[in-house]
Amino acid sequence: MQWDRVIIEGDSLSIIMKCKTKNPDKSLVSEFINDIHQLLVYFKECKFEHIPRSTNSLAHILASEAIKSNR
Secondary structure, eight states, X not given: XXXXXXXXXXXXXXXXXXXXXXXOOOSTTHHHHHHHHHHGGGOSEEEEEEOOGGXXXXXXXXXXXXXXXXX
C-alpha cells in the first residue's frame, strides 16, 4: 500500500505512548516498538491515537473472525 499519511489507533495507552516517544524502550515489547519506529521513515506523517476499548469492539470482532477463518 502506498499511503503517505497514516493514523494508527489502539486501545493500549501504554503502547501508544511508547510509539509516540523517541526514547529507547526497555520493556518486554521493546523490539516491536523498535520495529514500529523503523517503519515510520516510510510515511510523511504517522499519528498514534489512543481509543477506548469500548469503541474498539468492531476491530476486535473483525480480528477474531479473521483468526478463526485462518486469514
